[in-house]
Amino acid sequence: MLITCPYCGPRDVIEFTYQGDGNRERPEPASQNFEAWNAYVYDRLNPAGDHNEIWQHSGGCRSHLRVVRNTLTHEISSVAFARGDHGPRRKMEGKS
Amino acid sequence: MVERLSPLEPDFHPGSHGNFEHGVDVILTETRPGSIVQLAAWPGEEKKLIAAIRAVTGLALPDGAGGGISSGGKSVFGFAPGKFTVADDAEGLAEAFAKAVGPAIGTVTDLSHGRTVIRIAGPKAEWVLAKFFAIDFALPAFPVGSGRSTAHHDVFAQIHRSGTDQFDIHVFRSFARSFWKALCHASEEVGYEVQ
Amino acid sequence: MSPRRIETGNRIDRLKTIRFTFDGAAYTGHAGDTLASALLANGVTLFGRSFKYHRPRGLLSAGVEEPNALVTVLRGDVREPNIAATMVEIHDGLVAISQNRFPSLSWDINAVNQLGGKILSAGFYYKTFMGPVIGPFKGTRFWMFCEHFIRRAAGLGRAGSAADPARYERMNAFCDVLVVGSGPAGLMAAKAAADQGARVILAELDPRFGGSANWSDETIDGLPSADWARRAVKQLEGHDNVRLLPRTTVWGYYDNNTLAALERVSDHKENPGKGEPLHRYWAIRAGSVVLATGAFERPLVFPGNDRPGVMLAHAAERYANEFGVLPGDKVALFTNNDSAYRSALALKKAGAQIVAIADVRPELSGDVRKLAEETEAEILTGHAVIATEGGRALTGLKLQRFDMANGGLTGDARSIHADCLLMSGGWSPTIHLASQAGARAEWSPARQAFLPPQPTQKWIGAGAFTGSFSTAEAIAEGRAAGLAAAGGSSTPTALPSVEAAPGDPDPAPVFEIRAKGKSFVDFQHDVTAEDVRLAHREGFVSVEHLKRYTTLGMATDQGKSSNVPGLSIMAEALGKPIPEVGTTRFRPPFAPVSIGSLAAERFGDLKPERLTPMHDWHVDNGATMYSAGLWYRPMIYGLSGETIEQAYVREARATRETAGIVDVSTLGKIAIQGPDAAEFLDRVYTNMFSTLAVGKARYGLMLREDGFAFDDGTTWRLGEQDFLMTTTTANAGKVMQHLEYFLDVIWPELKVHVTSVTDQWAGAAIGGPKARQILAASVTGTAVDNVTLPFMGIVRGEISGVPVMICRLSFSGEMAFEVYCGAGYGTHVWETLVAAGKPFGLVTYGLEALGTMRIEKGHVTGAEIDGRTTARDLHLDWMLSKKKPFIGSAMMDREGLVSSDRLELVGLMALDNRPLNGGAHIVEELDEANPHGSIGHITACCYSPALGKHIALALVKGGKARHGTRAHVSDPLRNRFGPVEIVSNHFYDPDGSRMHG
């Protein structure tokens, strides 16, 4: 499996670390809403199909990426920096 | 000033090694820059940081991710969004950048002791490096001057292509000897010289 | 000359004689020979014994699909089992042995298994050895009795136990076009793609490029096809954008057009070059792939089809044309299709007598009849082979009239003398890689074969792989595929012309001749046609179940030759057409792969070692090094004759009495920089850091999001916006990722950069009553007195010319200082401090003494912060700020995390004066024989020189409430039971007067 890092280009999955379900929303730091905290810490979606995931390019530029990956086919339909558009992007060649 | 100790010392054996009877196809060496500095810009401040790099080193960074350049004992390349590694044969780069890069632009981190730079040069440099790293070393994909962040198992590496057949590999100092030994081992097949 | 060597053979070099041994006997062959061809040339027909019945077996094929002739190659003490003799290139000194025979190949005691054929039928193992005991010779217990004998008799080669000194390597490669297979289609594809300027890799599993052109006797572009192939390869060699990989099997097709290949770099060499690997594992990322993998010829299924001397038709043609070996003098042919006639003719030309051609079809086309007549054989259309004769070699066969329409055999059986029987059941495209890449294969009723599926990845097929079995088609499709793969368009130039024997590519739909005797479908696993039918009778209808029950296609050849005949028999039994029975999906690897190649450079060589700047000093000065994760750290600096315990007790005692110095460079160090650095630390740590003054350090605790303790360490404020965080050695990487995650994903608005600076700094901790004096004697540029350098203060100065940063903090509980300098100066500073300390009695100490002193002080480390403990469990609740939220603050007060029966940190003292063990349980009752009711466990233990007792830290239910009570340690595995007193974890100097000085 390859993930195309917006900075580094397509890299083997072994350079990346899975950092969890990208659908989670962290409550406000001071929130006392225990349900919301519980959902954030423990609940995970497990779709058969497109899934929002966070991956860190830990063996590369170390950016965290928001990745949309199909859990059935491993097909990745989108990759973006988790912290928003940042810095120059590599122009992808259409080949792989 | 006291001399810095190289982490490669006991395993650094100048001379020809491996299958060198028909000539050596790579040369391995440690470049030992006087300073290595990591610069990181806040979002939106990259241009100012690039200008500061030019002001301090005289090096004009080309556009694009992983862009870089080297000249006159100095080199710079991007290794992550808004982040650059600068190396200089001379010491004192961190102090110079501390003055040139204000807190509004970004941060300066001195890594002069923290990274070891191993140079591999020669016609088989790409071949040997391809044993370690799953990145495309061919010139069109990895132009001269540019940099790449990658890893070989647990060993992080920033690789700077400092010439057509020449790569400078920045590794964590604590891993440097282990990586050096592996690099020598992998170079035996093509014959190598340590300089 | 060897008995079967003839004048043809374009692969071997007759001027080079090679000596090798097989089963201890010396043989000679020629350069270019495989072990199979060389032995065949020497008249060897028996190559091995079969898996289950120990039947004698010879060569079925000449290539990678070989199921019978498996050998073990010996390199010194290293055994490489289950290698097809057809794939072993001989070299001087090659030592190979046959497998699966006892005591010898020609006289095999287990051949009696043939007599008990019924017992060893399909599902034998399941039926006999699984489940409960019913009767005396059944069930799992019976298996335990029989296992030894069965394991000896069954199975393939035996793995060795000697360490393999060979080198294995990984190579990462990138290309625009990967061409797999180098027959006419592959050569044309590579050439076309290369001419477009694409980066091309051409992989061929044989030592020579050319595939069928090497043995087909056809003419391409007016040249003998083998010469045409040589010329094409020469042209490719001239392109610097082409990488030619001979002896390279592409065995896996993975996501994103990533393919795995095994290059046998030096298997074929007597003396590999220095540094040359035995095998190289290629991980190839290809823009597009051209699959030109050809096709496998299929056997026919009839009684005795496994007898040595019965061979695939094209294999015999290969032996004659490529290797110059005649597999027999009197050759018969049995076929269901036209392609085999060419093979018979090739053997005729090579000097054999073709005694008979049996074809299941009632009639032949005019072209083929002409070919048949050229062989001067007796032509028996509408006939089938119903039996073979002979022992270790074929002596004859029996024929009968055969009606293709109903499979019926009529008339009298007729015997024919022959020492070689060629068989051909038509061809199956080698679609394994395409199948691995995704989609399901499609059945072609005309070809009676599975054709490649629609691509789900970027590949294009060409040649026999697509079911186009003629060379002219292969050439046209190859060029088109190469062009398309390189993104080019068609060229107007003419294609090379081909002169080839005529023939219809479609076989008759006949695979099995049902007559009396064992007819083998899967030669390697000894699966017969009757086994398949038996599986059906017993209710197995799915092809996947059939496969597992009979083990059809599950041997190392992965059913390359048996797949379609097996399915056809299954389909007939089910009364369904083949496509409804379906084929199994092929999975990697296409052919066996050495484990060494997968481990590659990790094989013995590179588990990277992390070394501190003072590593060599430690080793030179008698340290016993200890691996902690990837790091190497001094465990003790033992004096001669000292035990480990004596050494650490001496080191710890000396530190508390005078002073000690320890290398702390492995601590994780992270630069936290930027305008929001203090705010970030307030969120990350449970306690406050924004209030920390510049030039001061503070101990900090981090929790995970779920409220459990995560890591601890001191963080130093070096500037208003500049912090140096230290982490535990083990958690450095995890903490770094934790911080990066929050900055990138949760709080991108914070202006903070984090950088690992662990390797930038060498660190030495010097502690003990004399530490300050030693430091004062070494440091210039700053005072180190209590006013200038109070507890948790930081000063900068120099030690023998090297800039240093000194922080006064203590892990040992003594007055102590951490001295940091640039890593390159680490040894210099360390040596200066050690020399300065000498007059004061300074000792160097290692991890054991460090651990001892921290246990005496009751400090926690990873043994206690084990992912299951909370700040309260560790009595660190004083660090939980109530003034601010922090990571984990919302979850840490959950019911389960504050209950009173949680395991809490306590101290233990052995009351029987015997050592305690890590991991031992704590029980309340004195019942050594039946220890029960664990109330906790020991996390760390030592002999405490300060207390003169064996002590431990433990996590115990109720914790503090038990202080002053007694319990017992129970460690049945190490035979340790004894009384302990539960005490505070702060054993030594609980009010900290020593470190505050």
Ligand SMILES: [Zn+2]
């Ligand atoms: Zn990246």
